[in-house]
Structures are given as C-alpha cells and as structure tokens.
Amino acid sequence: MRILFMGTPEFAVPSLDTLRKKHNIIGIFTKVDKPNTRGKKVKYTPVKEYALENNIPIYQPNSLKTEDTFNLIKELNPDLIVVVAYGKIIPNNIIEFPKFGIINVHSSLLPKFRGAAPINAAIIAGEKESGVTIMDIAEELDAGDIILKGTTPIYEEDTFLTLHDRLKIIGAEKLDEAVDQIEAGTAKREVQKHEEATFVKPYKKIDCLIDWNKTKEEIFNFVRGMNPFPTAYTHHNEKVLKVYGVEKLDKIYENGENGEIVDSIKGKGFVVKVNNGSVILTEIKPENKKSISGKDSINGNLFKIGEVLK
Template identity: 40%
Template structure:
C-alpha cells in the first residue's frame, strides 16, 4: 500500500522497518523534531528518522502536524493509508480524513485498557499478568477509535519496561502487517471499544522513579522493573542519587522504619518497606557504573540501620 508513516521512538522504528520489509510503498516519514542530547549538546535524530534515512525515505519533522501548510502537503502526497506508532502528537480531523483507507494506529495495550502515552510501563507497574497490541482506526480523541485486531502477550515475572517494549514492538509490527492486508482486501473488522471499561495512563516522567518506601515491597519491585531502563527508579544514599535496577521481594518479621537497611548480605542489601522487605541485587550510585550488590558492598561501607531516601 502507498502509506505515510508517523512515529518517533525505537518502538516505531521497529514497525517502520517491518513496513519496508513487507513491501509497502512508504512515500514519506513524519517524526518529531531533532533534539539536543547529552553534555555535548549534540543534535540527536529520532530513531524513526535514522531508519528513514537508511532507506532514503523522505522525512518531515513538523513542530505541529495540525498546521494548515503541513496538512496540505500530506493531502498532495495522496497516501492510501497513514500508519501511526508512538508518534507523540494527536492528529486533527483534517489529517484523519485524507487517506481513503484511514489512519491506523499501533497501540501498546489491550484497549480500552491503558489508553494514553505509556501503556507498556504501566502494565508492569500495575502488576498485570498480560498485555498486548491493538491495531485500531484513529479518531480525533485519544485511543478511542474502532479496533481491527488485538493480540495478547504474557508478562514475565522478571519483565522490565525495556524487555516488554522490545517484544511488543515486534508483535506490533507483525500485527500491523496483518491488519493492512485485511484493510487492502476489504476484510478488516471495525470493533467498537467499550468506553465504560476504559482506563488512562499519564506520561512517564523522571519524578515517578523517586521511591516511596512506605509502599509495599511488591509495589516498589514492580516500579523498579517498569521504569527500567528509563527513567529508572531511584532513592538517595548519603545525599547521592542511588538507582535501583534489580530487586526481589521477601517477607519479614523485622520491625523497622520504611527505607531502613535491616540486613547486609554478601550479595544483597535488605531494605524495609511498608510491607515486606526489598532485596536489592543491582544498583548504581551517582557517578558510578551499574553493578551487582556484592560489587557495590566491596567498594562502599554500608551498615545496618542506614536510612535510604532524602533525610
């Protein structure tokens, strides 16, 4: 099909590659503007732009896709379908009405659950046992359009935001290819969403990673996995940021304050929470590399009774 692809991060880049691989005619790629990144203040391309340039595709990076000049530009290209995956902007009705086969979105949840910007991370943070991909027709509201296909995916007990993201991107690419075939053949379904069952999730930001040790160990462990690799869960130790990468949950009868180190083991640091203990296995102190707890303890003197968090 003659399509325009709109997407920005790695998730979308995997899907764009699949569209090229299966032979769709990608006449243009639309992504977010380049950003300054790192201490060197170098300009960084969105992952989708990098894929587009590798395949000599035309790239557009509008600040706002609803600008009349840009809408007209899309209209002149006459796409049969517009595919959207983690693009980062809502499409106005003027754009949605252009392609005869509609605008199709790849969403990282089993809609109507987890509408919004970060469904993959929240499915782990909330303790879901499964999630999945929804391919849907877009409308002017956020993730409310009719569904075409859904496929579920089991969330592993040790799943991280990063590992689930990678698996979901591959599933999304495959399911989109299947949906586009159905659309072309005229066999695609339109399944309305049950709005009464809808839930919404907000954008992930760095402040979400600041651990509240009054929560249960189970909640904190899920937060650590859900925010791995970005933006990461963290606390503070002696005034420095301490990122927590891998942790386990353990029952305990010890009486102590949430955030208090209640035991130092050879290969772990045991911290009290609002319910149960959190066993820290991998961590990273500000200015240092990520390391196992035993390596950390060989280079840092930490004693029982130390309180994590800002004092």
Template identity: 35%
Template sequence: MSDALRIIFMGTPEFAVPSLQALLDCPDQVVAVVCQPDRRQGRGKKLCPPPVKVLVEEAEIPVFQPTCICDDAFMGTVSDLQPDLIVVTAYGRILPGRLLNLPRLGTINVHGSLLPKYRGAAPIQWALINGESETGVTIMQMDNGVDTGDILLPITMPITEDDTSGTLFRKLADLGGQALFEALSRIKQGSLSPIRQDDSLSCSAPMLKKEMGQLDWSQSAQELHCLIRGLDPWPSAYSFIDKRRFRFFKPQVIPGEVTEKPGTLCRADKNGVLVATGQDYLLVREIQPEGKKRMCVQACICGMQLPVGEQFT
C-alpha cells in the same frame, strides 16, 4: 481489495522502527515518512536524526520533519501524495482530525497496550507499575480522542517477573511490527471488523514524572517491585540514606514476616541489598549510588560500605 496500498508512516523513536520495517517488508508502498525534527543530544549537543529517519536514509523514501502538522502547507504535501492509509506509531504529537480523515482508509495506530486499558503517553510503564500479568499491542483506527478509536487487532503478551519498561519496550515494539503486518493483510482482505471501545473499562497512562521514583517503604515489597521495574530505565526509583541518593534496579520479593521498620537496610552482600518493607522484604540486585554508574551490589560494596541497620528515607 488486493492492490498495493500507498502508505504514509508517521513515527519517531526506536519503538516505531519495527513498525516501519514491517511496512518496508510488505508489498505495499511507503510513499513518505513523517517524523519529529532532529534533536540535539549528548554532552556535545550534536544534532541527531530520529531512529525512524535513520532507517529510511538509504531507501529513497521522502522524509518530512514538520515543526507544525496543522498548517495548510503540510496538509497540501500529504494530500499531493494521495495516500490510501496513514500508519502512526509513537509519532509524538496529537494529529488534527482533517489529517486523520484525509486517506480513503483513514489512519491507524500501533498502541502499546491492550485497549481500552492504558490510554495515553506511557502505557508500557503503567502496566508494570500496576502489576499487570499481561500486556500487548492494539492496532486501532484513530479518531479525535486520545487512543479512543475502534479496535482493529489486539495481540496479547505475558509480562514476566523480570520485565522492566526497557525490556517491554523492545518486546512490544517487535510485536507491534508483527501485528501491523497482519493487520494490513487483513485490511486488504476486508476481514477486520472494527470493535468500539468500552469506555467503562478504560484507564489512563499519563506521562511519568521524576518525583514518582521516590520509594515509600511502607508499601508492600510487591508494590515496590512493580514500581521499580516500571520506572527502569527512566526516571528510575530511588531512596536516601545518610542524605545520599541510591537508585534501585532488578528487585525481587523475599517473603517473610518483617520485624524491622520499613526502609531498614537489613543486609548488603554479593546477593544484593535486603530492605524491610510494609509487607515482606525487597532484595535489590543492582544499585546506583549518587554520582556513580549503575552496578551490581557486589561491585558497590567493594568500593563503599553500606550502613546496615540504617533506614532508607
């Protein structure tokens, strides 16, 4: 199978941009792009196009932003384009089965985890929260389940001690583009063999909630270290002292026998704030006091006094 494929791309946020760029760089033809409708953003509530739409504005590729992807009108539009393949990266909606099966080669997805681990909406964040040492992307054949289709091509990547969900998003987005480029080449060569997922190894990655960010200092410093990084930049981890909320970023585990109560603010200096936990200490190098911007701890203590000896609650 060497002829150029007719491809419809479905994706919306910044994470999907490298995947679309990979398609634009390959010899196949992107016949249309489908993304979510423009949204109002910022204080001025200005109507803004999704990043994927911005990428193709000058490429003379049709862009569709349906409010409903299940109606006959949209299905007719897709059918008229006669796609060989649909590629999906973070589109943001569950696709109906008749759409998935419409192209002769079906529909493939770029997923931000090593399936069957972390099926769902927030795979990157949960890999960090659960302390995984590696993650990756999986090119999978989509079916009617949630990230349950056959695996076509997995590519792994290590997670560093300083990675956050923000840094991993950027890394995995780029890796997804690279994996997609390779997968398309191998699909046309007929050298990809679908592998059925082992459901017994699966775990879910549900959407994050703001209340997940409230820290329980009786946990170990390592657990808190993973949680803070997994929730950075959103919804972020936080705790209270003197009824004032502080958000925490850039944590580091400091081994040592803890003699203070968990949550005790043991030190605040240019190196960060040192807090006692259920096991070892946690050094936090960036902080965001309520009502202020995120800043290094040194900048924070220049403008306010942190109550050393008090407990975060």
C-alpha cells in the same frame, strides 16, 4: 498501497520495516531533531535513521495543525496513514483525509492504559498480560475502534525494556495483518468499552521516586517497570540513588522503619525494610557513578545498617 508513516522511537522501526517490504512508503513524519544533553550534537530519531538508510523521504513538521502540513499531506496523497509512537496529536482534518483512514499501533490492550507510558504502567500495575492494539485513530486519545490485538504474558523477570522489545515485534506482525485486511476490505472493527478505560500520563521525575511504605510486590513491580527508563530512584545521604533491580524477600524485620537498611545478604545485596517484608537491592547506581550489583555494593561498603533511604 501508498502509506505515509508517522513514528519516532525504536518501538516504531520494526513496524516501518515490515510495511516497507510489501508497500510503497511514500514518506515518514518524525519528530524534529534535538541535540543530546552532553555534546549538543544533534541526534536523529530511530525512525529517521531507518528512513535515511532506506531512501525514504523524511518530513519533520513542528506541528500537524498548520495549513502547510495539511497541504503537504494532500500533495503526498497517501491511501493510508500509519502511526506508531509518533508523539503528536493528529488533528481531525488529517484523520479524515486518507482513502483507507489512519491507524495506530498502541502498546497496550485497550481500553486499558491509554496514553503515553502503557508499557511501564502495565508492569507497575502488576498485570499478568500485555499486548498491542491496532486501532483507528479518533479525535479522543486512544479511543478509536479496535481492528486487531496481539498479546503476551508479562513474566516476573520482565522489565520495561524486555517487554518493550517483545511488543514492538508483536506490533509489527499485527500491523502487517491489519493493513492486509484493510487493503482487502475484510477488516472488522470493534468499539472500545470506553467505561473500562484507564489512562497513563507521561512520568515526571517525582513519579519515579520509590515509596518504601509500599509492599514488596509493589516495589518489585515499580522498579522493573521503570528499568531502564525512566528509572526508579531513592535518596541516600541526600544524593540520588537509582535502583534498577530488587528481589522480594519474605523475611520481616521487627526493628527499624520502612526504607531502612536492615541487613545484608552475602552474594546478593543490602536488604531494605518495606511494608510487608523486605527487598534486596540487586542493581543500583549511586549518583555520578557507574551501575553496580548488590554484591559489589556489599564489597564496597556502600551502606551501613541503620541508614534510611528517603
């Protein structure tokens, strides 16, 4: 089958690799190269890096809505278009063009968590299960018919990164199954229960700020759901303090306010009072410094009892 692949980040690479082993990848669409923030050196997307290594034609249109882009797709004439974390809305004329349509690998169990950050959102919401959905692309965001799903538990020790890395493999496996079914004419579709849909917008910086008035469970899920990206943070002495790990603590401290450093536990870290107990700061990164463990924060006298994280 002649497949045009659209994708950008690392999450998409296993899917592309799986398809390349069995099908003719006639080209990849990926986002335009951007300079990195430090040296202004242009950094290729992971999908582009893979395409270069495997001699796959690369296209990086600024927009999918132009006549030139549509003419290019008509010239390539794919049997199927596969989209995995491309980061662009697909217009209807492209959706309707390929013989076998256009399908997407979405990193949630739809209709839950439609939108841009479903992996983060599932952990932050305290979900016990996540997965991927292979679906037809429709004009409405993540609302197409479901072809296949793959599931995985969300473990207490999971972070965004560990769940992301598991889901990208599950996504590739289920995509392989779905494409085989589509080619054989055996693929079945299931209409989503649209009334059960939930949506996730891209996280802005302000959305990553820890609310110490929440419960220890909510803060624990929030921090790990943001680890390592886009990263939960708080303020200490008017400077940004990134928080990569916390541990739930049942102990309730009667004195002090939520967000206050109320104790330290040898070998673990400083303790912060929260709504229904407390949490231990087990991995943090002070502004303009390296990430350190909770144990090292005690050894370095990073906090004083009574200081309040804002």
